[in-house]
Amino acid sequence: MTFVEKLQAAWRRNRSFVCVGLDPDREKLPAALRHCRQPLLEFNRALIDATAPYVCCFKPQAAYYAGQDADDELAATIDYIHQAYPELPVILDVKRGDIGPTARMYAREAFERYAADAVTVNPYMGFDTLKPFLDYADRGVIVLCRTSNPHSGDLQNLVADGKPLYQHVAELARDRWNYNGNLGLVIGATYPEELGKLRTLCPELPFLVPGVGAQGGDARQVAALGRDRNGEGLMVNSSRGIIYASSGDDFAEAAARAARELRDQLNA
Amino acid sequence: MTFVEKLQAAWRRNRSFVCVGLDPDREKLPAALRHCRQPLLEFNRALIDATAPYVCCFKPQAAYYAGQDADDELAATIDYIHQAYPELPVILDVKRGDIGPTARMYAREAFERYAADAVTVNPYMGFDTLKPFLDYADRGVIVLCRTSNPHSGDLQNLVADGKPLYQHVAELARDRWNYNGNLGLVIGATYPEELGKLRTLCPELPFLVPGVGAQGGDARQVAALGRDRNGEGLMVNSSRGIIYASSGDDFAEAAARAARELRDQLNA
Numbered sequence: 001m002t003f004v005e006k007l008q009a010a011w012r013r014n015r016s017f018v019c020v021g022l023d024p025d026r027e028k029l030p031a032a033l034r035h036c037r038q039p040l041l042e043f044n045r046a047l048i049d050a051t052a053p054y055v056c057c058f059k060p061q062a063a064y065y066a067g068q069d070a071d072d073e074l075a076a077t078i079d080y081i082h083q084a085y086p087e088l089p090v091i092l093d094v095k096r097g098d099i100g101p102t103a104r105m106y107a108r109e110a111f112e113r114y115a116a117d118a119v120t121v122n123p124y125m126g127f128d129t130l131k132p133f134l135d136y137a138d139r140g141v142i143v144l145c146r147t148s149n150p151h152s153g154d155l156q157n158l159v160a161d162g163k164p165l166y167q168h169v170a171e172l173a174r175d176r177w178n179y180n181g182n183l184g185l186v187i188g189a190t191y192p193e194e195l196g197k198l199r200t201l202c203p204e205l206p207f208l209v210p211g212v213g214a215q216g217g218d219a220r221q222v223a224a225l226g227r228d229r230n231g232e233g234l235m236v237n238s239s240r241g242i243i244y245a246s247s248g249d250d251f252a253e254a255a256a257r258a259a260r261e262l263r264d265q266l267n268a
Numbered sequence: 269m270t271f272v273e274k275l276q277a278a279w280r281r282n283r284s285f286v287c288v289g290l291d292p293d294r295e296k297l298p299a300a301l302r303h304c305r306q307p308l309l310e311f312n313r314a315l316i317d318a319t320a321p322y323v324c325c326f327k328p329q330a331a332y333y334a335g336q337d338a339d340d341e342l343a344a345t346i347d348y349i350h351q352a353y354p355e356l357p358v359i360l361d362v363k364r365g366d367i368g369p370t371a372r373m374y375a376r377e378a379f380e381r382y383a384a385d386a387v388t389v390n391p392y393m394g395f396d397t398l399k400p401f402l403d404y405a406d407r408g409v410i411v412l413c414r415t416s417n418p419h420s421g422d423l424q425n426l427v428a429d430g431k432p433l434y435q436h437v438a439e440l441a442r443d444r445w446n447y448n449g450n451l452g453l454v455i456g457a458t459y460p461e462e463l464g465k466l467r468t469l470c471p472e473l474p475f476l477v478p479g480v481g482a483q484g485g486d487a488r489q490v491a492a493l494g495r496d497r498n499g500e501g502l503m504v505n506s507s508r509g510i511i512y513a514s515s516g517d518d519f520a521e522a523a524a525r526a527a528r529e530l531r532d533q534l535n536a
Binding site: 025033061063064065066068071095098099100101102103104105112115120123124127128130132140144147149151152154156158159160161163168172210215 | 376427429433
């Protein structure tokens, strides 16, 4: 199954648009886990088991593993999802972007070394830096478009030919880059008007929407403005709001509750 | 010493603007190295020893290590440079860009896990995604501006307020982001007119210039157009043109010759 097929099946089976961001910080782990040999992996496994019924995908953020010298725990986390929940796609959030031969190495990292179903990429350097990812037709490639962070407008809101930069990215993605039908866009929940505008412009692309929860985006508004014409098309990411829903040893139960609540808000 | 001080000292001591890109591909190594336990590291050590007299810095490209499951060889390569050539700065080419807490993890990866002197970053997401790197005042942060690849104009050439996107990046970098005096720009050798224009706009920022050699940029033109008002300010990267100057067992001698020739062309 391709990423897109796997994602559609997960939307329907779990009736959920929730994406759980697996961004574990060793300093924030529940006390019971801190002395494990592989604490990030143990934390993730408990979160995955608890939230799997309520999600459409998981999204480990590569930086948390790279910054904590825990590449092996990232590999083991993805492997665990593939083994235990083969129906749920894994998006490796890496936001890579580099010239051709280098991008091929990054594609190999994401799709072969870590066996991710999909990856996030940065469009600043243009098409040839995205192509090595897009050429993996069975994997997903989710392009940064309008991001959720406070200064995202520094460049993304600059207006060229009457359209903001993020709209140029969306239109290039829709019209030129999606030759394998495996492309999606990252659009922050913190800019709901723009989310609605981009959905009108790109009625068929899947949107990965970060920024609900800790960053302040509103789930109901995202669901109202962001669904595609089939009432689907969304992966709404929450990381801190789910994985740290409790800082105690009941973190997994609290994460399950938070994931279920987010699912229900998105379906309301 | 800060990155900028180390770089200035290297320019003067070695009279060189050459940056050697350490982008080893296991499939392209000389036959004699293929069966080593750590072939990328052995290749790099030989290249570093051979070229050190002719360079101002080294630039390992993270993708080659990430894509070949060789993070340990990246760490060992950087460690070797710091031990053997402590006067030569190391730029870790990662082109990261992500929201605040995640960018802090990437900064930790580059500056603490790998102890790089400088890092490359992607500006698409705006200031708050660069700040965690810029806050390391003793390290360098080199921002993608006008890149050397064929489709770099897809976004970078879009004109907003009468200026192409890459010029907005250069002006934001110069006027707003360089609060610690540790910022540089990536500007491709394949667009010499723009290199000259950007040097006029940013007379004091160091430029990392990829694209000479295999990508077709002209070294003499880069030197003529890219130097700063002190006749310095350049790190001119060559990867394939130096590290694969010979595919035989004389690769290190050939790399030394290629680095020396590039140095001389840049100084001509």
